[in-house]
Amino acid sequence: MKTRYPTAGIRTRAAGGLALGLFILQALCLRPGWATSGQEAGLGETELEKRRKALDSWVFEPVSLENSTYVFHMDRHTSSFRLSVRRSNVGYYSSWNRKGFCSILLKNGETTPVDKVENLNASSDRIRFRAGSSSRELPPIWLEWRKIKDGNQLALAFDVPEESREQVSGLRLLDRSLWISDSDNGEILLPRGVGELHRAAETGPLEIRLDRPLAPGGETSASAYSLPVIGLSRLAGALAFCWSDPEAALTIKREAVDDEKFPGKRGIFTSADFNGHSGELTFLVPTEINMEIMETARVYANWVQGGRNLDSLRFKTSKREDLRAFIGAAMWRPSMTADARGPLASREVRYDFKQLGAVSRHWKEVLGIDRALVVPENWLATGAGEDGQLTRWNAAGECGGNSELSKAAEEIRSRGHLFGLGVDLDQLYNPPPEKTLNRSEAWGAAADVVRTTDSFNNLAAICDPQLLFINETEGLDPGRQDWGLLLASRADLLSETEKIFGLVGISHALPGDLHTVSLFDRVLQSKLAAASSPTAFPLVPAIYGHVARLGFGGTDALGPSDAAGFLCCLLYGQPPVYALPPGLYFKSPEQPAPGGGEAASSCFAREAGWTAGKKLGAHDLFIKNTYEVSTWLSRLCARNRLTSHRFLTADGSVQESFFSADLRVLVNFGKTPYKDKEARVVLPQYGFLVRHPFFLAFHALEADGLTYDSPAFFTVRSLEGKMYLRAEQVRIYQGMAPGKISLGGRVFEVDRELKTKVW
16 A cells, blocks of 8 residues: 555635636636637637537546536546536546546556446446456456545546556556647646646647655756646636655646647646556546636645644744744844864854844844844754764854854844754764665654654753754655655654744655644745746645745845845745845945946845935845835735736736735836736836735835836835724835825825824
């Protein structure tokens, strides 16, 4: 029996409501660039309609499964199927240009299509049959479609009896099925990195294989996936499917189709290979009026919720009062030494522990940052042990040792900031000499040490960190895993970490980790690397953005010239992680770019508005301005899930996200100003708009009827927990030189900041 991913739960809310649903449906019809019509694809409307109508006869003599959300018909002779979604009245079909939907993978290397049904047994709840083929006799293999009661799911499973296992290596459970075409505005949402959206209408071939959960080094592996789910959309009707076998392999191909029956000229085809004696896919059918492809994230979240409740980040941080500042905190993850693994004499010291406290004090007293998180990494002397026993921890003496580490942690916590520590996984156990453990063995060894020693209690006694971040090193052997050991060991270790320290972070999160993890890394790297790409799509933030912070560090941390990276954080409702030079950076600050930071990518590091005359360096200017937006946005996003994401231009330069119907984020990566008539704003390059009844922020050339000679930067925040247009107390923050803002039909003059009322 194969190990399954443990399911996890998410508390969800319906996406948007009727008004937002109709707005999204209209937007789908007007989607620019990639919405290739039948005429553009070389098919006349009459011919296209004829081909679509012919699909009605896809199944000749059906057996059926149905409930209030779908109707499933399978041909009782060939196993070809049509899965119709009731809400959208859109169908998804079995393999193109052949009968049936799957193939048998034989141990002699042959692949045999299943196109005959034998020993059919059908009821109102399930359809079970023995696989047959017109090309050869097959050993006994059983396939089953099963209706999942009280839900919008349909399961497809296979079982290879013991007498057939010497001949059968596995099944291709979907063999180029669930195809989508260019003429149907077909799209597929893949779980690589933050998520990838590919369209059938795009020119050029596409072939992607997903065959492993994200692992150390996995962010650079083209075959690693972040989540075991894929979303599909055709004719504005969405469908998702997921799997629980970590060793399943999915292949997605986009190619030209020269077939007089195909409803289009290009298509995307999906195959799913399972190597073993059993396997299962679960089809998730949308039930809401929101029919854009983001709906597949919502139905997957609901499916995960059915297995086990998954606490929100607000709940995780509510267990202790001191942890609540984690939401919206400005994060800094300094590497104390440049090479933690090298000999002590050769390690370059980048910070000492006293400097951590000094930076925290500077942020609080000079920049007015009330929420911050400091997570030093590469801080250990030679490892997490002494004399081979993991009972004591030794901070690097060059950085001040354990005593200074303890003082720094206490000082940081005293001003309401959070203090954490980063450790590598292999620093939690004694690695065997001259042997590299694989991933499952390493987690097992670390869990055993923590369970049987006082390792974590001793670390807590030194500096009482509120978060422990566990980094899976790339030195782990990527060989075949014992998935049962890996998942069980991770759950044990992460649970113990949360119990002792309060919050736990991890570099590479698997779905089951999110029960306990409050911070995980790497997933945003694909977005930061190509900010304006029309392919990067927030699948993971839509599912888990309210469950954990999506962090990043190292070379991805943001500095004064990273305006695009900041806009990425806004689009996904995540606070930035900041990069700082070694030492006390504010003692010898990096000066803003010439002309007050007029270089486009340094636009948020201008000395103007609140920062004017304070003689702050470029890093402080960037941190202050971006913090004033991101901290309040992320606090709102902790209550409002990401429900919609759109590319408003074909090249991806202008994008928007909705977090429920009330919270909109609009950004412009492109060099050409973008005008949004509905919001009454004109955004320059790296311009943005954040609009919520309680909070407004923008970087714009025009806003609410006011036109600016140079881009204005304002935030407007209600201080009373009500709409800022009606509040008695509103704080207006000025980040750039223009000092006028129009609110509620009035124009306000703002010098640095202003507390007032709008009405």
